[in-house]
Amino acid sequence: MKATPLSNCERRFLLRAIEERKRLGGRQCYDYRNVRISFGADYGCCIVELGKTRVLAQVSCELVPPKPNRPTEGILFFNLELSPMAAPGFEPGRQSELLVKLNRLIERCLRNSKCIDTESLCVVAGEKVWQIRLDLHLLNHDGNIIDAASIAGIVALCHFRRPDVSVQGEEVTVYTPEERDPVPLSIHHMPICVSFAFFQQGTYLLVDPSEREECVMDGLLVIAMNKHREICTIQSSGGIMLVQDQVLRCSKITAVKVAEITELIQKALENDQKVRKEGGKFGFAESIPNQKITAFKMESAAVDTNNVEEQAEEIITKADPPSEAFAKPILHTPGTAQIGEGIENSWGDLEESEREEAAEEEGESEAAAFECREMETEDTSTMRETKKDEPIVLSDSEEEEVVILEPQELPKKTRTQTNSKQENTSKKAFNKRRKKKRAAR
Amino acid sequence: CGLLRHRQAGGAAAGGAYWVDSQQKRYVPVKGDHVIGIVTAKAGDVFKLDVGGSEQASLSYLAFEGATKRNRPNVQVGDLIYGQFLVANKDMEPEMVCIDSSGRSSGMGIIGQDGFLFKVSLGLVRKLLAPKCEIIQELSQLYPFELVLGMNGRIWVKAKTVQQTLIIVNILEACEYMTAEQRKQALARLSGN
Numbered sequence: 001m002k003a004t005p006l007s008n009c010e011r012r013f014l015l016r017a018i019e020e021r022k023r024l025g026g027r028q029c030y031d032y033r034n035v036r037i038s039f040g041a042d043y044g045c046c047i048v049e050l051g052k053t054r055v056l057a058q059v060s061c062e063l064v065p066p067k068p069n070r071p072t073e074g075i076l077f078f079n080l081e082l083s084p085m086a087a088p089g090f091e092p093g094r095q096s097e098l099l100v101k102l103n104r105l106i107e108r109c110l111r112n113s114k115c116i117d118t119e120s121l122c123v124v125a126g127e128k129v130w131q132i133r134l135d136l137h138l139l140n141h142d143g144n145i146i147d148a149a150s151i152a153g154i155v156a157l158c159h160f161r162r163p164d165v166s167v168q169g170e171e172v173t174v175y176t177p178e179e180r181d182p183v184p185l186s187i188h189h190m191p192i193c194v195s196f197a198f199f200q201q202g203t204y205l206l207v208d209p210s211e212r213e214e215c216v217m218d219g220l221l222v223i224a225m226n227k228h229r230e231i232c233t234i235q236s237s238g239g240i241m242l243v244q245d246q247v248l249r250c251s252k253i254t255a256v257k258v259a260e261i262t263e264l265i266q267k268a269l270e271n272d273q274k275v276r277k278e279g280g281k282f283g284f285a286e287s288i289p290n291q292k293i294t295a296f297k298m299e300s301a302a303v304d305t306n307n308v309e310e311q312a313e314e315i316i317t318k319a320d321p322p323s324e325a326f327a328k329p330i331l332h333t334p335g336t337a338q339i340g341e342g343i344e345n346s347w348g349d350l351e352e353s354e355r356e357e358a359a360e361e362e363g364e365s366e367a368a369a370f371e372c373r374e375m376e377t378e379d380t381s382t383m384r385e386t387k388k389d390e391p392i393v394l395s396d397s398e399e400e401e402v403v404i405l406e407p408q409e410l411p412k413k414t415r416t417q418t419n420s421k422q423e424n425t426s427k428k429a430f431n432k433r434r435k436k437k438r439a440a441r
Numbered sequence: 442c443g444l445l446r447h448r449q450a451g452g453a454a455a456g457g458a459y460w461v462d463s464q465q466k467r468y469v470p471v472k473g474d475h476v477i478g479i480v481t482a483k484a485g486d487v488f489k490l491d492v493g494g495s496e497q498a499s500l501s502y503l504a505f506e507g508a509t510k511r512n513r514p515n516v517q518v519g520d521l522i523y524g525q526f527l528v529a530n531k532d533m534e535p536e537m538v539c540i541d542s543s544g545r546s547s548g549m550g551i552i553g554q555d556g557f558l559f560k561v562s563l564g565l566v567r568k569l570l571a572p573k574c575e576i577i578q579e580l581s582q583l584y585p586f587e588l589v590l591g592m593n594g595r596i597w598v599k600a601k602t603v604q605q606t607l608i609i610v611n612i613l614e615a616c617e618y619m620t621a622e623q624r625k626q627a628l629a630r631l632s633g634n
Contacts, residue, residue, distance in 0.1 A: 002491075004493065007479045008554070009553075009555070009558055012555070013603070013606070016603055017603045026611065
């Protein structure tokens with residue numbers, strides 16, 4: 001699928017808003033969105049939510065022979081995937097430029113900073129070492145993937161426990177989690193990336209850009225730092241010219257943000273550790289909150305479908321009798337006469353509104369949807385003063401009219417049946433009532 | 442997230458089925474629906490619009506009120522158009538028009554340059570389109586604003602200042618998950634400011 005294009009209207013609005021120092025979610029220029037960290041049942045699995053951007057991280061390990069030029073070091077493997085469910089523009093298996101850039105950033109941030117002690121991953125020098133594999137999946141793209149991914153990566157690595165190993169001479173025994181508690185990885189420091197978006201050739205600066213802001217930005221500066229104020233990686237993309245004091249200012253802001261985020265990570269890890277020790281419930285089922293969709297529950301009116309027939313009868317009897325038919329035939333030529341004025345073709349309208357009803361799947365209020373349809377018909381044919389005189393003139397029994405239309409309805413009904421059962425009978429009553437009302441006018 | 446539904450194994454249906462009813466966000470073009478489209482290309486006499494469906498819709502330049510071959514509408518790539526579907530089925534590319542059957546525009550056409558466009562779920566738009574929608578009535582008491590609702594889940598808002606527009610956008614997006622009580626409280630807080 002192609003990504004949704006950015007309209008001129010949005011671009012103009014966002015730039016204007018940035019000039020007035022206003023952001024979409026009501027944030028300030030240097031504010032981060034809410035960071036939420038939740039852990040899964042396994043060690044090494046976590047989901048990080050930065051606003052609506054979601055990244056899932058999973059760490060796994062395996063005993064493999066080491067690389068020939070580094071026989072005493074473990075192997076680290078990082079992989080970031082942009083899932084197609086994250087954004088419409090992402091396709092599976094396509095190496096986009098963005099993906100390559102993100103992967104490189106993660107690698108530089110976590111590997112080159114030497115935050116994980118690879119020597120400790122060695123089991124038998126030259127023969128067996130641990131290969132630690134970190135998989136990051138982007139679940140939802142709402143901007144600033146790199147920050148969320150770096151937080152998820154480092155949290156997962158801190159959370160992970162590898163099986164304990166003992167070496168006796170040539171024998172290597174790997175203990176299962178039941179035999180001996182698994183051992184955490186040895187991590188020296190926690191590098192975290194912070195992104196800065198620049199607008200209007202570097203005049204305006206925003207921290208943690210959202211997806212819309214990323215579309216209109218001129219350039220991006222990413223600084224990876226740990227809480228000891230050491231810069232691990234710095235990258236500027238987009239080709240904007242940055243002045244020295246801008247970069248220094250960004251690094252100061254980064255220091256503050258990283259301190260906050262590191263504290264949050266520590267707290268989250270401690271909480272999870274505590275819950276696991278106490279034997280409480282842990283895992284995603286507990287920590288991912290459920291958001292109630294109120295649109296469902298709010299306006300569902302209970303529709304009593306028991307006495308639909310009687311209600312229909314009532315409506316017919318209450319409805320006004322049809323207006324007087326124009327009984328003055330106009331003679332055009334011998335053999336051709338005209339009674340009444342005729343109305344425009346309303347078949348198109350019927351189909352439209354039927355199809356709209358079939359397309360509806362939500363449990364909306366019956367009355368609301370009914371009135372909606374009323375409005376539709378009124379809008380599209382404002383000139384319809386003369387109603388369906390001709391059919392009424394022919395037969396004064398309105399029942400018959402409904403019967404004629406019903407066979408058309410039936411095939412539509414079977415289609416909607418698979419979609420929403422509970423609306424089935426009420427829809428039928430709807431159509432009956434609607435057609436009667438229209439005819440009765 | 443949504444409601445879990447269940448259908449018993451009936452006579453015709455093969456086996457029972459469980460599914461989750463959730464707010465739909467992916468739009469499928471339907472004939473007669475009024476939607477907001479973004480112009481992506483101008484190909485000769487026809488504009489290509491993105492409406493959020495699987496295919497781009499086409500819009501002829503003559504399908505505007507008062508448009509003739511000499512008098513073309515001033516549409517650029519990236520503009521927003523509010524129109525309705527003339528043809529929309531799974532076999533053909535959808536076609537849109539900006540006039541109704543009598544040749545009048547009745548509110549359709551190019552949407553103005555200012556204002557902001559954002560996306561919500563389809564259910565929320567249908568709720569907002571219901572007559573006498575409480576949300577819109579309450580919001581209109583807050584500030585005056587212009588609002589265009591597209592059945593494809595896109596909403597365009599314009600208020601006097603950027604701040605007011607942002608507030609309206611945030612409230613509409615939050616209405617998805619807020620109950621009526623919470624919404625009234627939020628609006629009361631805003632009008633108190």
